Amino acid sequence: MLSSERACLTYAFDAYCAWCYGFGPVVRAFAEDNAHRIRLSVVSAGLYTGARALPVAAYPHLPAERGTITRLTGVAFGTGYDRAVSRGTTVLDSTDAAAGLAALREQAGISELDAAEALQRAWFVDGRSLSDVEVYRGIAGELGLDVDAVTAAYTSPAGRTQARADFRTVRRLRVLCYPTLLLDTAHGADQLGGAASTAASLTSALDQRLTTPIPQVPIHEMPLRGESS
Template sequence: MPSAERASLTYAFDAYCAWCYGFGPTLRSFAEANAHRIRLGVLSAGLYTGARTLPIAAYPHLSAERDTVTRLTGVTFGTGYDRAVSRGTTVLDSAAAAAGLAALRDQPGISELDAAEAMQREWFVDGRSLSDAEVYRDIAGELGLDADAVTAAYSAPSGRVKARADFRALRRLRVLSYPTLLLDTPQGADRMGDAGSTAASLTSALDQRLTTFLPLATPLPQALTHNLPSQGDPS
């Protein structure tokens, strides 16, 4: 399928969402298997925003959630994450993380999925705060990006503007839980998968939908924009 005819998908995720981290290997397998016929964009959700922007100690359920995600998805959490949870001082701020994703996403040639995965490794493996500009400098180096451009974009006020735009976009799309994978169609966004999906089930869902919908060549506009509910997929 020529590039111009690739189906456009939108992945709704939050960098601090353990269920999104657990869904990562499934989404990666699906994306690689279907790389010839899809284009994948990533929008940030607002799991920890406003009054929920608190130190991790305010969320004691996260330790149990970690075990459940590992049991159901097979992903492993790093010792850095375990230390961060034990200390309890890291402030979970999804707006800062969304600004970081926006800074990475805006760089030429970037894979948005690569950027999202790199951010989640920084938190769920190494336990580094996604409010730290140095995290994005290191991710830029890992992904072969201009580190100065990334950190400047993260620190600029426009980064938070783009973060809020992502939140509003998912709200308008009525995304009520995450991770969620959407197929962008002329009739609107069609929910295709979530944390319970497998790579095979996602491919099957794509096959079915491509016989029904004419895929869009470009992602849904990021100017559509939200303030998502405060829960990821339940454990």
């Protein structure tokens, strides 16, 4: 790869995935450390869709998972999130969250990683439903975006169409768990690290990939299975 080129990476995440939230500081540090040589795209994986789009109470493992993620990654969950989990009524709908990411992603002047992190803060810190249009109004204001443009994009059918396109992309890339960070190569997608990686180990893996030829591996459609926990 020539020094003037930037490596393209795809970050498969879900705004409701607690492990993705725990991975957030690592992928942020990695992106900043390598900003001069990478382009990072964020796509939604679709953890809670279809029959899995259920109230929080349907997932009793979440409180224990919260403690494990904090212990392993150091991220802090907000009191708003704790209250939402305790109430158990918020429906986890990843299609709505993916439409929200798509609405933010199409605005000028925002990085896709900033948009993803804003969604994660809304849920894992404030405990706000990512199906609530007011959440996107607030995020747009926080990030200095056109509030009306963001909310119009979120509520339009095109937002759900883009959400489903993200899910298809994740399946095409054979992502079976997330968070997953992929290096886009001429021969397909090559995974870098995992949820337990550090920014330094991801940078080291990127260095190795950029200097080592990647064998061609055929890509086939596979069903999406969700996060690794």
